Amino acid sequence: MALREQVSALLREVAQAVVMPCFRALSPHDIEEKRPGEIVTRADREAELRLRDGLEALGLGARIVGEEAVEDAPELLDNIGTGLVWLIDPLDGTANFARGEAPFGLMIALVENGVPLAGWMLDPLRDRLCHAERGRGATCDGARVRTTPSGRARPIAALGTQFLAPVQRARVQASASRRFDLTPIPRCAAESYPRVAFGQNDITLFQRILPWDHAAGAVFLTEAGGEIRHWDHRPYRVGSNSAGVLAAATPALWDSASALLLGVGSALADAEGIAA
16 A cells, blocks of 8 residues: 555544544543643544554654654654654644534644655545645545635735734734735644635735644645745745745745735834845
8 A cells, every 4th residue: 555545544544533533522621721822632642642653653764743742842843854754733723623613634744854745634524635745746535636726806815823923913914904805714724725725715824833734734735736935935844944934826826925925024024034
């Protein structure tokens, strides 16, 4: 069985055995606060252990770095951009999941020297599996995917500005609203990237870029024909020192959004020291 199929089967197995039985069935002691505003559930922890064991059994010899393991051992992120690494997000959109709401998903990425080689994003409620391999294209449930912009005169932008300072957040939103129609982010990267690929959103932006949140989506969007770069215009890389990411359905949409949001004099450029 090819690696693509092995990892796909692992994700579906863990989703069915661990994640979905917990959906809308968590008790209060199944939910904990890792830090202010960040929660973890029994499903996150159990799913990560099962996914880790499954990836180890594949025998690639890659390091395995999962979100919950890093919470207990931050040193796992040391040299994350070096060598061959499996990245696990066992339950993306945990806050949605804990409230009994969609969207949420499971994500795995294989990364080499900071470059995503392959990514898997499973939406277990819809049994939708988005997958991509570097240089080999992107698929959704086995069907080839090419990005399809919304086609709107005012592109649709979902901007993850919740971690910005309030004044800066207001400036970014005001600037973006001059040219784009703004829509809330789904608070689930496993949903954000497919929305850009499938035309529900044209543009999305994130300030916080934890490796497991974006590597799978980055390779999926890029292989589908979209564009993702850091705020300083450098290519997306796991472990990069660059700030944030901006992603768009096409390179032209990325250029348009970048000129407005990241160009000289913009709210983000002023705060991050970005040069266009």
